[in-house]
Amino acid sequence: MLEQELVLERNARYYRNRLVREFLKTSKIQILFMPPYSPNLNLIERLWRFFKKVVLYNQYYEKFTDFRIAILHFFKNIKRYRTQLSYSHPFFCQK
Template sequence: MPENEPILFGDSVHPTQAKKLTRGWIKHVKEQYIPTTRARMRVNIAGAINLATLQVMTRDYEKINSASLMDFLKHVESCYPKAPRIHIFLDQAPYHTSKETRKYVENSQIVIHYLPSYNPNLNPIERLWKIMHEYVSNNKFYLKGSDFTNAVKHFFEKTVHEIKDLLQTRVTDNFEHLNTQFSF
């Protein structure tokens, strides 16, 4: 690709306020109180990452659909106003492949490349979502939905810039090459 054509990996994520236990030690035969909430506060985020610069672009929406995706793509274009084309790799979610989305990109800088179905491991932004969960939702309790929402926003506005070294090692396009020759 020409240097003036950025390559991005994009997707949406929908973290919820619900308790998400991922690890912990509890002494055998001891009952442990784990605070939970009935709230199901959800944040809907469209995002993209440029692996060459580790620039992360996100926007939160009421819901993710074709209209919100097109708004996000406009935001991406505003981040690269001089780029003749912006290549973005997306999965095949309905709002990524909709007629509205395809029509929008026909007259934009955006070129969408679709990843194979059911292969989230091929999209490096999935690793960013995992890191976000580690910092924001895993083993964390938020009594108020606003506290949870603020924690998610803080991660993308501040924390993601402070952990560039971690992103550089964990959010990569280095894939393991598997030997595809089988013997029976």
């Protein structure tokens, strides 16, 4: 038996396509679908929420250049937020 790689994905129709299903039958990949309308489980949605909290909330950028610099600074230093980002996801909160 092959060791399975578990992939957590949105419940999008293209993952249920016949070609995808056939490929998955012979691959090591198993897709676990998130429930519909569950942005709290989607990592990118959590990243965007955290990004807005750090870069946008209670901030005023007089010039677009300042706003752009803040965005670039956030992503350049994203490792600084690793702990906060990982603990914001329910899968990482389990022991």
